[in-house]
Amino acid sequence: xxxxxxxxxxxxxxxxxxxxxxxxxxxxxxxxxxxxxxxxxxxxxxxxxxxxxxxxxxxxxxxxxxxxxxxxxxxxxxxxxxxxxxxxxxxxxxxxxxxxxxxxxxxxxxxxxxxxxxxxxxxxxxxxxxxxxxxxxxxxxxxxxxxxxxxxxxxxxxxxxxxxxxxxxxxxxxxxxxxxxxxxxxxxxxxxxxxxxxxxxxxxxxxxxxxxxxxxxxxxxxxxxxxxxxxxxxxxxxxxxxxxxxxxxxxxxxxxxxxxxxxxxxxxxxxxxxxxxxxxxxxxxxxxxxxxxxxxxxxxxxxxxxxxxxxxxxxxxxxxxxxxxxxxxxxxxxxxxxxxxxxxxxxxxxxxxxxxxxxxxxxxxxxxxxxxxxxxxxxxxxxxxxxxxxxxxxxxxxxxxxxxxxxxxxxxxxxxxxxxxxxxxxxxxxxxxxxxxxxxxxxxxxxxxxxxxxxxxxxxxxxxxxxxxxxxxxxxxxxxxxxxxxxxxxxxxxxxxxxxxxxxxxxxxxxxxxxxxxxxxxxxxxxxxxxxxxxxxxxxxxxxxxxxxxxxxxxxxxxxxxxxxxxxxxxxxxxxxxxxxxxxxxxxxxxxxxxxxxxxxxxxxxxxxxxxxxxxxxxxxxxxxxxxxxxx
Numbered sequence: 001x002x003x004x005x006x007x008x009x010x011x012x013x014x015x016x017x018x019x020x021x022x023x024x025x026x027x028x029x030x031x032x033x034x035x036x037x038x039x040x041x042x043x044x045x046x047x048x049x050x051x052x053x054x055x056x057x058x059x060x061x062x063x064x065x066x067x068x069x070x071x072x073x074x075x076x077x078x079x080x081x082x083x084x085x086x087x088x089x090x091x092x093x094x095x096x097x098x099x100x101x102x103x104x105x106x107x108x109x110x111x112x113x114x115x116x117x118x119x120x121x122x123x124x125x126x127x128x129x130x131x132x133x134x135x136x137x138x139x140x141x142x143x144x145x146x147x148x149x150x151x152x153x154x155x156x157x158x159x160x161x162x163x164x165x166x167x168x169x170x171x172x173x174x175x176x177x178x179x180x181x182x183x184x185x186x187x188x189x190x191x192x193x194x195x196x197x198x199x200x201x202x203x204x205x206x207x208x209x210x211x212x213x214x215x216x217x218x219x220x221x222x223x224x225x226x227x228x229x230x231x232x233x234x235x236x237x238x239x240x241x242x243x244x245x246x247x248x249x250x251x252x253x254x255x256x257x258x259x260x261x262x263x264x265x266x267x268x269x270x271x272x273x274x275x276x277x278x279x280x281x282x283x284x285x286x287x288x289x290x291x292x293x294x295x296x297x298x299x300x301x302x303x304x305x306x307x308x309x310x311x312x313x314x315x316x317x318x319x320x321x322x323x324x325x326x327x328x329x330x331x332x333x334x335x336x337x338x339x340x341x342x343x344x345x346x347x348x349x350x351x352x353x354x355x356x357x358x359x360x361x362x363x364x365x366x367x368x369x370x371x372x373x374x375x376x377x378x379x380x381x382x383x384x385x386x387x388x389x390x391x392x393x394x395x396x397x398x399x400x401x402x403x404x405x406x407x408x409x410x411x412x413x414x415x416x417x418x419x420x421x422x423x424x425x426x427x428x429x430x431x432x433x434x435x436x437x438x439x440x441x442x443x444x445x446x447x448x449x450x451x452x453x454x455x456x457x458x459x460x461x462x463x464x465x466x467x468x469x470x471x472x473x474x475x476x477x478x479x480x481x482x483x484x485x486x487x488x489x490x491x492x493x494x495x496x497x498x499x500x501x502x503x504x505x506x507x508x509x510x511x512x513x514x515x516x517x518x519x520x521x522x523x524x525x526x527x528x529x530x531x532x533x534x535x536x537x538x539x540x541x542x543x544x545x546x547x548x549x550x551x552x553x554x555x556x557x558x559x560x561x562x563x564x565x566x567x568x569x570x571x572x573x574x575x576x577x578x579x580x581x582x583x584x585x586x587x588x589x590x591x592x593x594x595x596x597x598x599x600x601x602x603x604x605x606x607x608x609x610x611x612x613x614x615x616x617x618x619x620x621x622x623x624x625x626x627x628x629x630x631x632x
Contacts (some may be wrong), residue, residue, distance in 0.1 A: 017072075018106035018168070018184040018331055027169035028111075028186035028219045032240060035301065037111075037186065043299075044264060045355060046073035046113060047307025050122070051084055051101040053061045053332055054310045054342075056094065057596040059101060060369060062308050063108040068366040069337065069348055070355025072187070074105045075266075075303050077114040077120040079128040082316075086206055086414040087132050087151075090158045098159075102166045106184035111168070113221070113266075113303065115189040116159060118207070123273045123318045125418070126482040126492055127192075132414040134406045134493050141489045142191070143200035152210060160214035163188075167218050187219040190237050195228025197487065204234035214217050223266040227252060230257050237580070242267035242305070243629070244283070246291045251298055265295055267305035270347060271335030275319075275326040276480075278589040279629035282335045289350040296358055304351075307390060309334035311592050314578040315418035315571075318484030325441060325457050327480040329588040330580030333625055340592050340623065341556050343369050346589075369457050370595070373555035375619035378605060380546040382531045383613070385539060386476075386515075387449055392528045393521065396424070396511035402496035403512060404440075405479060410514055420515035421495040424477040429564050430464035430505040433473075438498035441480040444541070448472050451539065451611075461550060464502070475500065475506070476515075476541060478610075480581075519576050522606065540570075540609045547602050548574075548619065554598035557619045558590035561607075566614025573606040575599065587626020593619075 026038050035042045047066050054062060066074060078098065084090050105112050119142050120128035133139055136147045166183030191207045208220060220237035226247070233239055235527045239258050243265065245251060251263050270288055271378055272281040295302050309332040312318075317328040333340035337347045344366065356363050390396075397408055402423055406415040433445065435455045443455040446461055448471055453462045455475075464473070479494035499506035515521075525543060536542065559574075561567035561582050570581045572591055575598070605617070 012261050017109035018111060018182075027167070027171060027182070027217070030219070030262050033262055034299075043305065044073045044111075044113070044301035045071045045427065046075050046301070046303035047071045047337065048075045048267070048303060048305040050076050050310060051098065051306045052079050052096060053312065053464070054308065055594045055596050056097070056100075058342055058594070059062060060108065061370075062338065063105060063110055064364070064367045065338060065342070065344075065348070066307060067109055068357055068364045069307070069352045070363050071110070071304075071307070073111040073113060073303070075115060075147055075305075077103070077122050077128065077192075078114065078116040078159065079120060079122075079124060080118050081125060081130045081160065081417070084130055084155055085417065085568070086411050087130070088154070089412070092162060098412050099162050099166065102184055106166075110184060111186045112166075112184040112344050113187045113189065114163060114185050115192060115223075116163065116211075117192060118155065120192050121334065121485050123312070124484055125316050125318050126261055126489065127318065127484040129489070131417040131482065131492075132492075134490075135415055139490060140199070142194070142197055142203060144202050145207050149206060152207075156210050156214055160211075160216070163191075164215035167216070169217055185218055186218050187221050189221045189223055190234055191222070191232075193224050193228060193232065193242070193485075194222070195224040198228070198231040199487075204232065208234050208237060221264070221266065226253060229253070233257060238262070238264070239463055240264040240266035242269070244269035244291075246294055251295070251300055257463075263298070263300040265302045266294065267301060268295065268302050269339055270304050270306060271309075272582065273332065273334055274329045274587055274625070276329055276583050277585045280335075280626040281631050282628050283631045284352055285346045288347060289354055292351065293354055296354075304337060306332075306334045306336040308338040309336045309340060311340055311580065313580055315479070315481070315581070317580070319481040319483040320487045321483045321486050325483070327441065330582070330591060331588050331623075333623075339374050341372065371555060371617070372621035373595075374621040375548055375550065375557055375559045377616050377618055378548050380544040380605070380607060380613075380615055380617065381534060382546070383528045383534045383542050383544045384528065384532070385449075386543070388530045388540040389525065389528060389543065390422075390513060392530070393524050394513045394515070396513050399510050399512060400440075400508050402499065402507075402510055404493040404497045405495035408512065408514055416514045416516050418479055419517050420479070421477050422513040422515060423477065423496055424511040424513070425473050425507050425509055426470050427464070427473045427502060427507075428470050430466040432461060432513065433464050434461045434501045434504075436460065436498060436501060438500060439477060440494045440497055441478060443475050443477045446472075446474040446476070448474075470585055472504075476610075499526055517571065517573075522573055522576050524632070525606065526604070534613070534615055538613050540611050540613055541590025542609060542613065544609060544613055546605050546608045548598075549599055549602055550598060552600065554595045556595045557593050557621060558623045559593055560590045560618040560624065561619050566612050567607075567609060567617070568611040570607055570609040573608075575603055587623045588622065588627060592602060592623065
């Protein structure tokens with residue numbers, strides 16, 4: 001049950017919203033252990049939502065739900081690896097239109113705390129850093145290493161002209177002369193949880209100055225857990241703390257690193273993320289709300305991480321390096337305040353009641369939820385083997401030695417970032433195959449087209465059958481997601497990162513095929529010759545396709561691949577959109593398919609299945625994220 005607390009004074013912030021404070025000059029300030037916004041006492045009631053994890057068509061719906069919950073501030077990360085997927089090519093369009101997202105927040109009465117990195121963690125591939133940084137064998141990420149800072153400078157040179165005009169304070173800065181009014185950004189975070197990395201004592205000052213020199217004038221903040229707090233500080237930035245369980249004296253601990261400053265929990269973890277092969281973590285709603293109430297009772301500001309988690313669409317999930325490598329699932333539901341599809345949870349209504357008590361004013365009515373559709377069974381009626389696709393669509397890179405994914409000469413020399421890589425070479429006879437732990441992250445091994453077995457972090461050797469004459473050895477390697485947190489960021493190269501040995505002799509003379517499965521490849525796949533009817537039994541790797549026919553206005557749905565035999569591990573594409581990975585080991589069993597990505601009429605579904613295929617998938621109206629386990 002919600003604990004009963006009295007809150008005094010109450011805060012009426014109905015006039016402290018972006019569109020009513022045009023022409024302001026002061027922005028967010030700190031004074032005598034409290035925040036001031038335009039000189040008036042202010043507390044941050046924030047929620048995290050990432051524009052890159054939510055279809056653009058749903059941004060406003062999620063913001064309205066934030067307001068209805070009683071929040072006044074939105075926080076978001078900015079993923080460098082999406083905005084600069086290839087070195088020197090920047091994308092701030094469509095679902096990556098940051099300016100549109102921030103302006104929409106202002107329109108809906110939300111202030112913004114921007115967390116531009118360059119590193120963001122966030123259970124996102126390489127913590128948001130572009131993989132092409134790892135082409136440099138001496139790269140030292142998150143330090144003042146020249147190769148890193150030069151790349152950050154170039155990125156910030158393109159990012160900050162978008163961000164600077166949307167700051168709250170009216171400023172006179174050359175980049176924004178044409179703007180006479182402020183925007184919603186009231187604070188900017190310097191890097192992210194650097195106290196848990198702390199490899200370079202000069203780095204945080206570098207990032208701070210990189211922001212200031214490009215026109216950032218709003219309040220600067222840092223964000224760390226308790227153990228990293230004192231190591232992640234930088235002069236001139238307000239330190240904030242991240243946690244889930246309220247330890248005694250935790251907020252007072254902030255006083256040991258900074259005196260007479262307002263206290264803020266930058267990340268109050270409302271749930272937790274999931275790894276493949278583990279449970280679906282949930283966090284008790286009453287315990288969560290009671291902790292939030294305790295934080296507010298102490299006069300602190302708070303940001304709910306996450307308010308709405310969304311989805312790791314495509315290949316963008318991160319991974320954890322703790323007791324071995326563990327990759328994150330596609331869903332970023334996080335057991336957050338809103339579900340992956342944006343629906344209400346009990347946490348939402350309990351928090352709404354709490355914030356309403358604190359604010360002392362009526363809150364907006366919660367928007368109606370969108371109904372979900374169950375479109376039933378979908379038949380995958382055609383398939384084409386990967387081996388038949390290769391000569392038609394892919395040109396191999398020839399190399400004497402294996403080349404890791406990032407160093408393949410592709411994408412205007414930016415390498416390959418995600419997906420799969422196929423390594424082919426010729427062998428004579430069979431014997432003992434040993435990876436020397438050079439597979440990142442998981443490889444299927446074939447002799448010609450015959451499946452032999454798998455290599456990964458735990459399995460490093462296989463026996464290859466004997467045979468007559470020369471045969472093709474094929475090693476299909478999947479990048480399951482780069483580690484996004486911890487000290488191993490510099491070691492996140494994928495594919496074959498070194499020699500593989502057959503009978504103690506290193507293999508040579510490879511043909512290397514990039515299977516990044518970008519939209520252009522998927523479009524070409526539609527027209528390639530060789531598609532045929534799916535037999536009763538087929539073993540991949542192969543592409544399968546079918547059609548979903550929708551009579552009326554499309555609605556959100558969930559694709560369930562475990563509903564019928566087969567479908568072991570792979571990726572699902574709908575109308576060219578990569579929904580993400582599925583894997584029979586769970587916990588996640590459904591993939592979220594947003595209604596805006598569907599069309600009235602015919603919709604193409606393509607599945608890349610690594611191993612054992614089915615013939616049918618199910619469209620259902622309820623997600624299933626797996627067996628649950630409460631966070632300890």
